[in-house]
Amino acid sequence: MKILFLDQSGKPGGAELCLIDIAKPYRDCALVGLFADGNFRKLLVQNHIPVEVLTNQSIAVRKQSNLLQAFASVGQLAPLITKVVKIAYQYDLIYANTQKALVVGAIASIITRRPLVYHLHDILSSEHFSQTNLRIAINLANHCASLVIANSQASRTAFIQAGGKPEITEVVYNGFEPQNYHTSNDEIQKIRQQLGLENKFVVGHFSRLSPWKGQHILIAALAQLPPQVTVILVGDALFGEQDYVEQLHQQIAQLGLENRVKFLGFRADIPQLMAACNLVTHTSTAPEPFGRVIVEAMLCGTPVVAAKAGGAVELVEQGVNGFLVTPGEPQALAQVINTCIQETEITAKIATQARDIASQRFHVANINQQIAQLISHLQGNRK
Ligand code: UDP
Numbered sequence: 526m527k528i529l530f531l532d533q534s535g536k537p538g539g540a541e542l543c544l545i546d547i548a549k550p551y552r553d554c555a556l557v558g559l560f561a562d563g564n565f566r567k568l569l570v571q572n573h574i575p576v577e578v579l580t581n582q583s584i585a586v587r588k589q590s591n592l593l594q595a596f597a598s599v600g601q602l603a604p605l606i607t608k609v610v611k612i613a614y615q616y617d618l619i620y621a622n623t624q625k626a627l628v629v630g631a632i633a634s635i636i637t638r639r640p641l642v643y644h645l646h647d648i649l650s651s652e653h654f655s656q657t658n659l660r661i662a663i664n665l666a667n668h669c670a671s672l673v674i675a676n677s678q679a680s681r682t683a684f685i686q687a688g689g690k691p692e693i694t695e696v697v698y699n700g701f702e703p704q705n706y707h708t709s710n711d712e713i714q715k716i717r718q719q720l721g722l723e724n725k726f727v728v729g730h731f732s733r734l735s736p737w738k739g740q741h742i743l744i745a746a747l748a749q750l751p752p753q754v755t756v757i758l759v760g761d762a763l764f765g766e767q768d769y770v771e772q773l774h775q776q777i778a779q780l781g782l783e784n785r786v787k788f789l790g791f792r793a794d795i796p797q798l799m800a801a802c803n804l805v806t807h808t809s810t811a812p813e814p815f816g817r818v819i820v821e822a823m824l825c826g827t828p829v830v831a832a833k834a835g836g837a838v839e840l841v842e843q844g845v846n847g848f849l850v851t852p853g854e855p856q857a858l859a860q861v862i863n864t865c866i867q868e869t870e871i872t873a874k875i876a877t878q879a880r881d882i883a884s885q886r887f888h889v890a891n892i893n894q895q896i897a898q899l900i901s902h903l904q905g906n907r908k
Pocket of ligand 1 (some may be wrong): 537538539540542731732733759760761790791792793795815816817818819821
């Protein structure tokens with residue numbers, strides 16, 4: 526099966542990292558078409574997945590765009606659509622991995638009569654998207670997609686609540702290669718030494734720096750924790766949220782926590798860094814569609830505390846494979862972290878259980894099999 530994958534981003538966010546795993550089994554006869562250049566293209570090349578940047582023009586539509594802005598962008602999209610249509614004739618299936626990819630992919634699918642799959646990595650609600658964007662996404666998915674793959678039950682439910690067709694929507698979680706998350710003790714010691722984290726209780730946060738990812742909640746919690754607790758913030762402001770980064774620095778200065786917070790920027794060695802943490806926190810203040818970082822922490826054998834909303838609730842069972850806290854409440858978060866510091870034995874047991882469960886439940890081989898099955902049904906229906 527020849528698949529044309531489409532993704533609007535040049536930057537490797539969660540949806541893009543997930544696409545690498547999905548595209549890999551098809552790499553001998555697939556192409557990933559990107560609407561922007563960047564590190565994501567480099568990662569695809571490293572994984573020997575054919576990739577082409579299809580436009581150098583940035584697309585003006587944002588998550589909160591209104592109808593007028595959305596219409597204005599259609600003209601801007603015309604050369605890109607023409608290019609995608611031409612390429613799509615050489616493929617059996619179009620696989621749109623982001624919302625703008627859905628728009629372009631849907632039009633190309635109508636013209637070329639190739640089936641369209643939409644991989645939904647978002648909770649389509651007004652918390653994140655303008656009404657215009659929501660309507661466009663739902664209508665295109667309903668009318669043009671043969672299959673919508675939602676990355677969690679939470680994403681599927683929001684899609685259906687916004688008017689999406691339930692009968693074309695299936696839930697498939699992100700897949701991971703458990704082997705990639707094993708780090709030796711020597712390596713862990715080396716990292717802790719390099720980062721000056723010896724004798725610290727290290728709490729890690731792994732996410733782009735963005736208000737709804739809630740790094741400020743962890744900082745506020747840190748102010749209530751004992752002095753040996755140090756926070757590492759791993760990730761960058763991927764989508765221009767520089768103001769938020771500034772606010773974080775101010776908050777840290779006001780609380781006098783300069784020596785207890787380290788900004789590490791975007792890193793490619795997530796498994797090693799997570800293994801070097803005593804605890805990983807997920808603090809999103811809005812429901813997380815999936816939450817790759819939660820599963821990754823589990824695979825590293827590091828205890829994880831997640832904000833109780835959206836997909837995170839499907840990943841974490843309180844006290845079995847992790848801990849859940851009410852989103853947006855630093856005090857509750859501080860309390861859980863304190864419990865983990867004190868109750869080391871039970872916390873370690875939960876982390877081991879989490880690793881065992883996650884290695885099975887999210888194994889990339891199982892997940893890819895689910896996707897292959899869904900796609901093969903589409904092909905069967907087309908004949
Ligand atoms: N990530 C990374 N380097 C960083 C910070 C994050 O590679 O410096 C990865 C992280 O390991 C995870 C992904 O980015 O795989 C983020 O996915 P998640 O589902 O947690 O959030 P999203 O970005 O999709 O909102």
